[in-house]
Amino acid sequence: MATRDRTIENLIERLHRLPGVGPKTAERLAFHLMRVEADEALQLARAIEQVRAAVKTCSRCCNLDAQDPCSVCSDPARDRTMLLVIEDPREVVRFEDTGYRGLYHVLQGRLSQIEGIRPEDLTTDLLLRRVAADRPAEVCLATNPDLEGEGTARVLLERLAPLGVKVTRLARGLPAGSTIAQVSRSILADAMEGRRPLSS
Amino acid sequence: MATRDRTIENLIERLHRLPGVGPKTAERLAFHLMRVEADEALQLARAIEQVRAAVKTCSRCCNLDAQDPCSVCSDPARDRTMLLVIEDPREVVRFEDTGYRGLYHVLQGRLSQIEGIRPEDLTTDLLLRRVAADRPAEVCLATNPDLEGEGTARVLLERLAPLGVKVTRLARGLPAGSTIAQVSRSILADAMEGRRPLSS
Numbered sequence: 001m002a003t004r005d006r007t008i009e010n011l012i013e014r015l016h017r018l019p020g021v022g023p024k025t026a027e028r029l030a031f032h033l034m035r036v037e038a039d040e041a042l043q044l045a046r047a048i049e050q051v052r053a054a055v056k057t058c059s060r061c062c063n064l065d066a067q068d069p070c071s072v073c074s075d076p077a078r079d080r081t082m083l084l085v086i087e088d089p090r091e092v093v094r095f096e097d098t099g100y101r102g103l104y105h106v107l108q109g110r111l112s113q114i115e116g117i118r119p120e121d122l123t124t125d126l127l128l129r130r131v132a133a134d135r136p137a138e139v140c141l142a143t144n145p146d147l148e149g150e151g152t153a154r155v156l157l158e159r160l161a162p163l164g165v166k167v168t169r170l171a172r173g174l175p176a177g178s179t180i181a182q183v184s185r186s187i188l189a190d191a192m193e194g195r196r197p198l199s200s
Numbered sequence: 201m202a203t204r205d206r207t208i209e210n211l212i213e214r215l216h217r218l219p220g221v222g223p224k225t226a227e228r229l230a231f232h233l234m235r236v237e238a239d240e241a242l243q244l245a246r247a248i249e250q251v252r253a254a255v256k257t258c259s260r261c262c263n264l265d266a267q268d269p270c271s272v273c274s275d276p277a278r279d280r281t282m283l284l285v286i287e288d289p290r291e292v293v294r295f296e297d298t299g300y301r302g303l304y305h306v307l308q309g310r311l312s313q314i315e316g317i318r319p320e321d322l323t324t325d326l327l328l329r330r331v332a333a334d335r336p337a338e339v340c341l342a343t344n345p346d347l348e349g350e351g352t353a354r355v356l357l358e359r360l361a362p363l364g365v366k367v368t369r370l371a372r373g374l375p376a377g378s379t380i381a382q383v384s385r386s387i388l389a390d391a392m393e394g395r396r397p398l399s400s
Binding site for chain 1: 207215229230231254271289
């Protein structure tokens, strides 16, 4: 049986290894990369190579950046009394966009019994050492508002408690722009529980 | 405002240019490529480079392959009396899998008024010259069974008619494994129209 050229099969297989890319999508992307201008395709290859050559994990906060310490950790204008603990380095720009100007600590994941991810698989130890050494005024546990994010926050709270630091968690409630008629029961329950006094 | 490193932004942008890859998917893929083993990421870059170095368009059938003429066109065992006209080079392996052993002609698209794709934007001229020169016993127009595929087949039929060659179209009917209760009205109408005599 006639098969595809080895280099084509190899590209499809490599694309298929990307998260969320099934065999049909991998095939579609591969043929796209074969049909566009050569430079267009090669720029992607170069972008991958450049990122792997340049980007490293920050030894302080575990963010990904071209410099170590990362641009946040090495910025003297940042508020060093505030530490935001996040699961994923992608979340850094989300918080930057809100105007946050404190420091970060990237856990590089979340605890999960199903996936067998334990505290020692995350950057927990580094976080505890950092908090003990730098003693920020507040550590905000900004893990996701779901079962595993909550579980991770609870375990971190236990370990941070002996250090006597103020630990907070992001507010849960109605998402801006939602309608009460359409949000889920658990969102509304969170909003009720976290309701705040109004002052005139 | 602190922004992401330029190489990271560049990779996200390059991934975002792929078809069907939105900004969030591009970000997810980029961070995946930064976190996996370096070799894993670099193998993808190399696969792109290799494919662009090796793969060319066959000057006879417009298929994509590492050799020109492609492995199908240069295979002496293929049935040269049969020519299957397809829209996309990806479809070659689909037909190979059915056991087809004739030749192909890849249109590299389909006619579309909406997208402004005219016969001269496809490999129509090459097809007509090929059919006039090689005079295959049958030209099967295997464009897709939708509005634009049908339209493309009709235009090709008009142009092939003066050459006096037998032109066919793939059968339309019930997809194998379907249930009559669940197929659409147009599938069932096709199956009725194309019904065939049973001989005992």
